[in-house]
Structures are given as structure tokens and as C-alpha cells.
Amino acid sequence: MAATPSKKRIVIVGGSFGGINTAYALRRKLRDRVNITVISREAEFTFMPSLPWVVLGWRDPARLQVSLAGPLAKRGIRFVHGDVLGLDPDRAEVRTGGEGFPYDYLVIASGAELDYAAVPGIGPDAHTQSTFTTAEAAAARDALARALRLDRGRIVIGAAPGASCIGPGYEIAMQIDTALRRIRRRHRFHIEFVTPEPFVGHFGVGGIGKSGRMFEDEFAERHISGVVNAGIVEARPDRLVLASGTEHAFDFGLVIPAFLGSPFVRGAAGLTNPRGFVTVTPELRSTKFENIYAVGVAIAIAPPAPTPVPVAVPKTGGMTDLMALAAAHNIAADIAGGSRVDGLTLAASCIADAGDTAFWLRADPFLPPRNRVQHKRGKWAHYLKAGFEIYYLARIRNDWPPLEFGW
Numbered sequence: 001m002a003a004t005p006s007k008k009r010i011v012i013v014g015g016s017f018g019g020i021n022t023a024y025a026l027r028r029k030l031r032d033r034v035n036i037t038v039i040s041r042e043a044e045f046t047f048m049p050s051l052p053w054v055v056l057g058w059r060d061p062a063r064l065q066v067s068l069a070g071p072l073a074k075r076g077i078r079f080v081h082g083d084v085l086g087l088d089p090d091r092a093e094v095r096t097g098g099e100g101f102p103y104d105y106l107v108i109a110s111g112a113e114l115d116y117a118a119v120p121g122i123g124p125d126a127h128t129q130s131t132f133t134t135a136e137a138a139a140a141r142d143a144l145a146r147a148l149r150l151d152r153g154r155i156v157i158g159a160a161p162g163a164s165c166i167g168p169g170y171e172i173a174m175q176i177d178t179a180l181r182r183i184r185r186r187h188r189f190h191i192e193f194v195t196p197e198p199f200v201g202h203f204g205v206g207g208i209g210k211s212g213r214m215f216e217d218e219f220a221e222r223h224i225s226g227v228v229n230a231g232i233v234e235a236r237p238d239r240l241v242l243a244s245g246t247e248h249a250f251d252f253g254l255v256i257p258a259f260l261g262s263p264f265v266r267g268a269a270g271l272t273n274p275r276g277f278v279t280v281t282p283e284l285r286s287t288k289f290e291n292i293y294a295v296g297v298a299i300a301i302a303p304p305a306p307t308p309v310p311v312a313v314p315k316t317g318g319m320t321d322l323m324a325l326a327a328a329h330n331i332a333a334d335i336a337g338g339s340r341v342d343g344l345t346l347a348a349s350c351i352a353d354a355g356d357t358a359f360w361l362r363a364d365p366f367l368p369p370r371n372r373v374q375h376k377r378g379k380w381a382h383y384l385k386a387g388f389e390i391y392y393l394a395r396i397r398n399d400w401p402p403l404e405f406g407w
């Protein structure tokens, strides 16, 4: 699409839930009044909620990806496969290695860096597995398959201090239990869940209604030992070491790391909190720069209450979708006029899969105190999650409008 002086230039960094949904929503709302560029380090969109199924060997990772260039080009959105290395808010420009991209509006949807370095020995280059990319999940799958071939074994699923995305750890622990029971070898394996949360089912948000009791009961029925308030300080080749001095030996160990904001965001003075997450107003606009918005994992959300070992607030895919729509709505209002919306006080729904059943949780709003919470458990939720994967990938391919909102 040729640039004309009257068209606003919108640059979006990130090609995942936040970036793609913002780009599509902006195109729908502003049509040809804007030039939209999406810059992403990866050429594909990956449906990360299904990565735990890759770890279990229940999904081919290739099935979870959509190549971005084609679908974006069809909607007149420029796609740049590149790594943003710098942001200069005063010149209103981001830079990849070879090119500068000036903008009228910037949307930061760059998620997080995985902070494996914070705990010596964790991470796929060291002693524990992880599940944030298809490559990590495939490596974890192979390591798990090796461990399950042992005559007996110890499985430890953990999360580092300050982790926020702990939900997949719950899923993997319960799915391994399901897989072992299916082959009648559960009695040969010990499964531990080692978490910084103050109670099982806290999820970084103080729990969702009775989620603490629910997951405590679920773990009891599945014989999964929950170790809470755990500050993992080191991983050795066969064990996790906690700040309390206790050790948790494993044949298969998977540890979810804490997150840091992207380096290019951390480098821009005044844009972020100390961990590198963009501080935003309820309209998802940077508290410092009027023409910068941020959505999804990239934004700063303070924990509802302190915990003995730090746990950060998760930003789920569902929340990120809604933030993308809200940011697009507010940028459209900046450009074309109209009402503005609050993209921070969100309701969130999530399905935690256990392999043989699943939990559907909804919190409105996401952080307490809340107007409404709902939880349901059943095999239907497992199938709903599987169906949602197919729907969501088709939605990214075809720019289907999302299901549950009015903006």
C-alpha cells in the first residue's frame, strides 16, 4: 500500500495474540485511513495454549502455527520479519538491525523475554525443560518420553520466583498424571508441583473464588504433591534446590521462568516498570508517551497483594485479545474521534486442561474484588479447548472477528 501524507503510520511490534488482533481490528475500524506495519521476530503465529499437549506428545507442533505474511498481506498490512532492537520515543521510530520505522502510533505487543538467567541451572540450555516455544515444547516432549520409559521415576514441575504464567505448569502436571494412569504406570512415578504461589490455585491473582480448594482437592485425588511458597534458587542436573534448603530430585524437571520486558522496551527511559513492562493508563496508553500503546504480556499489572515469594500477575491470551481490541478502539478514537474504552478492567476466561478433564474458570474482573466468578469442571471443557484451538488458528488465518465483546 503506497504511503500518502494524510495516512497515519501505525507500527505494531509483535506477531502474536496482541499484535495480530490489534492489526486486524485497526484495519477493520480505520480501513485505508492508516498504514499498518507489523514487525515480528517470528514468521509464524503460534497457538501457545496448546503447547502443553505438545509436551505430552498429543499435538504436532506444526499444526499450531500459521505463517503470518500471507494473511496480513491480504488485508494490506505490511509484515516485517525482524527483531526490533531500538525504540526512540522522541523521534517516534523503532529500529530493526537494518531499517528504521517511523510511526505516528506505536503498539508494543512484544510479550516478554524468558528470564532463565535469574535462577542458575534452569532452562532448556541447562537442566530443566520449558514450554514457551514449539522447540522448547518438543524438547520437553522428548525428555518426558525418556523419563516415562524408566521403571520408576520422579517428575517435578515448578515455577521460578516471580513467574506469572504458571497455568501451563498445572496443566502439564495433571496431564502427566492422566497419561501415566492411562498406561497403568502411575504407581511407579512421584509427581511434585513446586510453586512460588502461597497456595495451590492462587495463579498470581489471589485465587479465583474457590480455585484454591478445587486444585488442592484435584491434586489430592491425583496424588500430586504441591510445594507452595517455594523459592527455587538453583537447578542441578537431577534436582531443584529451594531457598529453604530442601531439594526436589527429578528424572524429568520442567520449570516456568519469570518474565522480563523486551530489551528494546527496557531501553526507553520512563516507559516501563523496573522489570521492563510498559506502564499504561486504563486506556492502554503509555503513562509517558501519548502515541505509544501496549497490550498483553508487555504491560505492567501490579499484583493484587504481596506474597511471601513473589508471584506475578498472568496476562492470558483471552485478556490479550480484549486488550488488543481496546487499544485499537482507542487509537481509532485518537485518529477519527469517538468514545474511548477501559482495556485494563477486564473479565478473563481460561481453560486449564488435565488431559482427561478440564477446568473452565472465569473471573470478572480479572483481579479481586470481583463482581462474578465461575468455575466448572468436566470433559466438555477439554473438548472446548481443543475446538477453540481450531477456531483460533482459523481466526488468525482469516481475520474472523472475535467472539465475546462489543467494541
Ligand SMILES: Cc1cc2nc3c(=O)[nH]c(=O)nc-3n(C[C@H](O)[C@H](O)[C@H](O)COP(=O)(O)OP(=O)(O)OC[C@H]3O[C@@H](n4cnc5c(N)ncnc54)[C@H](O)[C@@H]3O)c2cc1C
Pocket: 013, 014, 015, 016, 017, 018, 019, 039, 040, 041, 042, 048, 049, 050, 051, 052, 082, 083, 084, 085, 109, 110, 111, 112, 131, 132, 165, 167, 168, 262, 264, 295, 296, 297, 298, 315, 316, 317, 318, 319, 320, 349, 350, 351, 352
Ligand atoms: C504454554 C502456554 C500455555 C498457555 N495457555 C493459555 C491458555 O490456556 N489460555 C490463555 O488465555 N492463555 C494462555 N497462555 C498465555 C498466552 O499464550 C499469552 O497470554 C499470549 O501469548 C500473550 O500474547 P502477546 O501478544 O502479549 O505476547 P506473546 O505471545 O509473547 O508474543 C510476543 C510477540 O512479540 C514478538 N517479539 C518479541 N520481541 C520482539 C522484538 N524485539 N522484535 C520483534 N518482535 C518481537 C514475538 O516474536 C511474538 O510474536 C499460555 C501461554 C503459554 C506459554
